[in-house]
Amino acid sequence: MSRLDSWLGEVQWLGLVALFVVALGTVGLYLAQWALARARPRSPRRAAEPGEGPRPEPDALLAWVLALTSWRGQWQAAWVAALNDEAKRRAAPGVCYF
Numbered sequence: 001m002s003r004l005d006s007w008l009g010e011v012q013w014l015g016l017v018a019l020f021v022v023a024l025g026t027v028g029l030y031l032a033q034w035a036l037a038r039a040r041p042r043s044p045r046r047a048a049e050p051g052e053g054p055r056p057e058p059d060a061l062l063a064w065v066l067a068l069t070s071w072r073g074q075w076q077a078a079w080v081a082a083l084n085d086e087a088k089r090r091a092a093p094g095v096c097y098f
Helices: 002-039 060-067 069-090
Strands: none
Touching (some): 060 069
16 A cells, blocks of 8 residues: 555645646746737727728627616516526435536
8 A cells, every 4th residue: 555655645746746737837838928918019009980980899788778777677587596496406405506
């Protein structure tokens, strides 16, 4: 049993060293990309054309609907009720899932 313990200890140590080296490599690559981005000359931003206005966001309609207080309250109540129903349907007494 001591051979197995020592072998597992060596494997764990090598695994930790490998993870540390990979983490250092990841940080090194991030810093290299950051340095290259800082060293690259920035192109001047083009001026907006006269016909170009602010582009509408894809979720502008959803943001508008959620801004309506009456609809928002109904939506939240329906969402909570659906979550509670699903929780009751899936619940098993005395069982915890992780």
